[in-house]
Amino acid sequence: MLKDIENRPRGSRFQRSEILAALKLNADGLIPAIAQQHDTGEVLMMAWMNREALDETLATGRVCYYSRSRGKLWRKGESSGQVQRLKGLYIDCDGDTLLLRVDQPGPACHTGRSNCFFFRVDGDEAVVTADPLIDPETLYGTAGASSPDPKSAKDPR
Amino acid sequence: MLKDIENRPRGSRFQRSEILAALKLNADGLIPAIAQQHDTGEVLMMAWMNREALDETLATGRVCYYSRSRGKLWRKGESSGQVQRLKGLYIDCDGDTLLLRVDQPGPACHTGRSNCFFFRVDGDEAVVTADPLIDPETLYGTAGASSPDPKSAKDPR
Numbered sequence: 001m002l003k004d005i006e007n008r009p010r011g012s013r014f015q016r017s018e019i020l021a022a023l024k025l026n027a028d029g030l031i032p033a034i035a036q037q038h039d040t041g042e043v044l045m046m047a048w049m050n051r052e053a054l055d056e057t058l059a060t061g062r063v064c065y066y067s068r069s070r071g072k073l074w075r076k077g078e079s080s081g082q083v084q085r086l087k088g089l090y091i092d093c094d095g096d097t098l099l100l101r102v103d104q105p106g107p108a109c110h111t112g113r114s115n116c117f118f119f120r121v122d123g124d125e126a127v128v129t130a131d132p133l134i135d136p137e138t139l140y141g142t143a144g145a146s147s148p149d150p151k152s153a154k155d156p157r
Numbered sequence: 158m159l160k161d162i163e164n165r166p167r168g169s170r171f172q173r174s175e176i177l178a179a180l181k182l183n184a185d186g187l188i189p190a191i192a193q194q195h196d197t198g199e200v201l202m203m204a205w206m207n208r209e210a211l212d213e214t215l216a217t218g219r220v221c222y223y224s225r226s227r228g229k230l231w232r233k234g235e236s237s238g239q240v241q242r243l244k245g246l247y248i249d250c251d252g253d254t255l256l257l258r259v260d261q262p263g264p265a266c267h268t269g270r271s272n273c274f275f276f277r278v279d280g281d282e283a284v285v286t287a288d289p290l291i292d293p294e295t296l297y298g299t300a301g302a303s304s305p306d307p308k309s310a311k312d313p314r
Contacts, residue, residue, distance in 0.1 A: 002276070005285075006268045007268065007289075007293070008285050009285065009288055010285050010286060010287055010288045011284065011285060012284065012285040013279075013282045013283070013284050013285075014282060014283050014284075015281070015282060015283075016278055016279075016280070016281050016282050016283050017281075018283075019276055019278070019283040020278075020283075032189055032203060034191055034200060034203060036198075036200055040198070041193075041197070041198025041199070041200075042198070043191060043193055043198075043200065043256055045249065045254075046189060046191060046249065046254040058278065088277060088278075089277070089278040090274035090275070090276060090277050090278075090286075091274065091276040091277075091278070091283070092202065092203065092273040092274050092275075092276075093266055093267065093268055093270075093273045093275065093276075094273070097202075097203040097273070097274075099200055099274040109250055110250065111163045111164065111250055113250075116249040116250045116251070116254070117247035117248065117249050117254075117256040118247070118249075118250065119159070119176055119247060119248040119249075119250075120245060120246070120247050120248075121173055121176070121177075121215065121245075121246040121247075121248070122170075122173075123173070124172070124173050124174075125170045125171060125172060125173050126170070126171050126172075126173050126175075126176040126177075126248070127168065127169065127170050127171075128162075128165050128166065128167050128168065128169040128170075129167060129247075130167055131166055131167045132164075136164070
């Protein structure tokens with residue numbers, strides 16, 4: 001269906017339900033969602049949503065993902081306090097990726113860093129590009145003593 | 158392995174091979190790669206890489222993805238001429254997503270638009286937010302007459 005309308009001019013409008021029904025979820029019922037800080041353009045993280053997470057995010061304006069490791073909805077910030085507020089939701093041409101423009105005042109990453117992309121390839125090396133804004137122990141309580149954010153509890157693979 | 162070093166300070170260096178070996182590819186041997194225009198912060202697209210695509214991209218500086226629909230390497234721009242040049246490659250905390258900072262002078266999207274995220278949810282509707290920079294027929298030749306970009310030849314699911 002998205003293929004049929006991809007050449008429509010700017011400003012063309014469609015029923016939201018029709019567009020959302022055309023999303024291509026993977027075999028697990030999930031779609032990747034890129035979170036970008038709305039005012040700076042910083043790419044914060046990538047996580048996954050199922051239908052329920054997407055519907056909840058649109059209904060509440062608070063970003064909710066689906067945690068693959070926990071196998072349940074993950075309301076971003078439920079452990080860390082670092083809530084993401086939705087400013088705009090975009091769907092790509094193929095309907096298989098979401099772009100979330102969000103407001104994330106604090107760190108998006110479970111390490112306490114502003115964003116999750118802090119390993120940069122540099123020639124034959126890789127370098128850590130950022131320090132935490134907040135110590136992760138402050139985000140989640142004493143290390144190991146409290147329930148971690150789903151990102152830090154992720155399975156080794 | 159990334160978990161063991163995630164709290165290292167900014168400037169910490171590691172062997173590239175060691176970091177790349179820690180990447181978590183999915184069951185198909187693929188990892189999602191977000192392409193972001195390096196100077197404007199615009200999120201252009203999301204596609205997938207396998208090991209070979211990643212190695213080639215790092216070796217040549219020209220971004221190469223893996224086309225899931227074609228089942229082979231996809232050197233971005235091979236049909237459209239809209240090559241992506243790598244400016245920086247970042248790996249996220251979990252090692253399961255790549256962020257490519259690229260230079261993409263022309264449209265990234267097979268529709269001729271600057272980026273692929275041109276459907277925006279707006280209340281109960283969705284709106285097309287951009288027009289093509291270049292007519293897709295100019296990008297790929299007369300419609301249907303030439304080999305399309307892998308993005309436009311994608312399977313319905």
